[in-house]
Amino acid sequence: MLLTGFEPFAGETVNPSWQAVRLLDGTLVEGHRVAVAELPCAFKESLPALRRALRKHEPRVVVATGLAGGREGISLERIAINVVDARIPDNAGAQPIDVPVVRTGPAAYFSTLPVKASLQALLAARIPAHVSQTAGTYVCNQVFYGLMHALRHRPATRAGFVHVPWLPDQARAHRQPGMPLEQTVRALEIIVRTALATTGDIRMAGGREA
Numbered sequence: 435m436l437l438t439g440f441e442p443f444a445g446e447t448v449n450p451s452w453q454a455v456r457l458l459d460g461t462l463v464e465g466h467r468v469a470v471a472e473l474p475c476a477f478k479e480s481l482p483a484l485r486r487a488l489r490k491h492e493p494r495v496v497v498a499t500g501l502a503g504g505r506e507g508i509s510l511e512r513i514a515i516n517v518v519d520a521r522i523p524d525n526a527g528a529q530p531i532d533v534p535v536v537r538t539g540p541a542a543y544f545s546t547l548p549v550k551a552s553l554q555a556l557l558a559a560r561i562p563a564h565v566s567q568t569a570g571t572y573v574c575n576q577v578f579y580g581l582m583h584a585l586r587h588r589p590a591t592r593a594g595f596v597h598v599p600w601l602p603d604q605a606r607a608h609r610q611p612g613m614p615l616e617q618t619v620r621a622l623e624i625i626v627r628t629a630l631a632t633t634g635d636i637r638m639a640g641g642r643e644a
């Protein structure tokens with residue numbers, strides 16, 4: 435199974451998504467070895483890097499992750515949309531506005547991870563979490579959409595995206611919610627375990643609107 439995180443961006447020195455993902459490298463979850471990849475926070479390079487990791491590992495489950503500074507708890511993303519609208523330049527200085535991720539692609543893809551079963555498992559472990567209806571319109575949504583598009587003919591491969599909050603130091607500096615690294619790591623492990631151990635999904639209220 436493959437977990438991806440992002441390099442730092444927007445002037446930060448660390449990205450909690452990669453900090454958490456790298457700690458799970460090589461671990462066994464439900465009998466599956468976890469492989470990891472760090473993706474560049476750049477529109478031009480992120481999807482080629484993701485496709486290289488997909489080719490290398492041929493995973494049965496893919497969970498891509500990124501930072502959503504300001505959000506409280508783990509965001510289980512439900513929908514990837516076919517639009518890029520960058521609020522700030524990426525790490526290569528590019529700032530695409532109102533362009534599709536894939537010119538001929540559909541408007542959106544749904545996550546094929548069991549988002550509600552993951553929500554239930556996270557809440558049972560007392561980890562703050564919710565289902566999110568938007569992964570934004572920046573590099574994370576681009577990677578989420580590109581991931582689902584790359585796997586569109588491989589329905590047996592479950593894939594999706596999870597946003598994680600700031601680390602505690604960053605949270606303090608931004609006066610926004612944060613999450614200790616160990617809790618983020620545990621959350622990702624629970625999500626991976628749930629994806630590998632369940633078929634389909636369960637039904638429960640997702641918790642909030644966005």
Ligand code: PCA
Nearest residue numbers: 440500501572573574575
């Ligand atoms: N978060 C950004 C891009 C990289 C990351 O970790 C986003 O939410 O789009």
